[in-house]
Amino acid sequence: MPRASPVQELVPATLSEADGVRYLHLGTPWVQGAMRLRKPDVIELDYVQRMMVWLLLRDPAQLAEGHAVQLGLGAATITRFTLGLGMRTTAVELNPTVITACRLWFRLPEDGAQLSVVHEDAGRWVADPAHAGTAQVLCVDLYDHEAAAPVLDSEDFYRHCHRVLADGGVMSVNLFGRDASFERSAARIAAVFGADAVWSMRPTREGNTVVVGMKGLGLPSREVLAARADNIENRCDLPARKWLRMIRNPNETTP
Numbered sequence: 175m176p177r178a179s180p181v182q183e184l185v186p187a188t189l190s191e192a193d194g195v196r197y198l199h200l201g202t203p204w205v206q207g208a209m210r211l212r213k214p215d216v217i218e219l220d221y222v223q224r225m226m227v228w229l230l231l232r233d234p235a236q237l238a239e240g241h242a243v244q245l246g247l248g249a250a251t252i253t254r255f256t257l258g259l260g261m262r263t264t265a266v267e268l269n270p271t272v273i274t275a276c277r278l279w280f281r282l283p284e285d286g287a288q289l290s291v292v293h294e295d296a297g298r299w300v301a302d303p304a305h306a307g308t309a310q311v312l313c314v315d316l317y318d319h320e321a322a323a324p325v326l327d328s329e330d331f332y333r334h335c336h337r338v339l340a341d342g343g344v345m346s347v348n349l350f351g352r353d354a355s356f357e358r359s360a361a362r363i364a365a366v367f368g369a370d371a372v373w374s375m376r377p378t379r380e381g382n383t384v385v386v387g388m389k390g391l392g393l394p395s396r397e398v399l400a401a402r403a404d405n406i407e408n409r410c411d412l413p414a415r416k417w418l419r420m421i422r423n424p425n426e427t428t429p
Contacts, residue, residue, distance in 0.1 A: 187271040217251055220380075222248075230417065252313050254282070265291045341389060372388075375421065
């Protein structure tokens with residue numbers, strides 16, 4: 175039987191609004207997600223934008239193809255985004271009040287042919303052999319209500335994430351928290367994916383660092399990345415050209 179993640183307190187989802195932006199919380203001031211009310215399809219938070227850096231690793235002609243999986247629903251931002259691209263999308267969320275809040279207040283559609291929102295422990299979901307090799311894109315953003323550290327951050331967990339990816343797939347992970355260690359987390363991801371298949375973005379002002387793990391992929395040339403960044407900016411309204419200046423090897427001593 176696959177192991178569940180460590181027991182965590184499930185706090186009811188709460189909302190706040192300021193300056194035209196609706197925020198999701200879990201009973202604390204820590205922001206778990208956000209949506210601009212007049213532009214719900216725009217990715218509001220900087221770190222969530224950077225989690226979409228996997229777009230640089232996909233052929234522009236195939237952006238809408240394949241299966242995207244999100245571990246941690248947040249305010250359904252990534253879910254709405256991959257659905258908008260045309261990808262089949264699965265979101266895995268443990269807290270049922272987050273799912274309800276997203277359906278009521280964050281424009282999360284009902285399940286259908288293209289969308290499945292699964293109420294389940296993310297660690298158990300990725301450990302299920304039935305999901306091996308099923309995802310082209312895997313986005314991991316798993317935090318408790320205090321945002322102290324990632325809920326799942328073990329080598330065993332990342333090994334299961336690697337297995338969920340199909341060949342040519344890519345994982346992006348948000349690393350953040352007062353008690354978190356970026357270096358330790360990045361080393362765990364590199365131990366599973368291989369040091370040459372892992373790279374990261376520079377931290378946001380808030381301290382979020384996005385790490386990318388590739389399965390059966392290499393980092394494209396700068397020329398290819400630049401062309402893809404132009405396409406992403408035009409198609410997805412994301413600052414992809416800026417991302418090219420943020421990519422680094424997490425094992426380097428300087429950015």
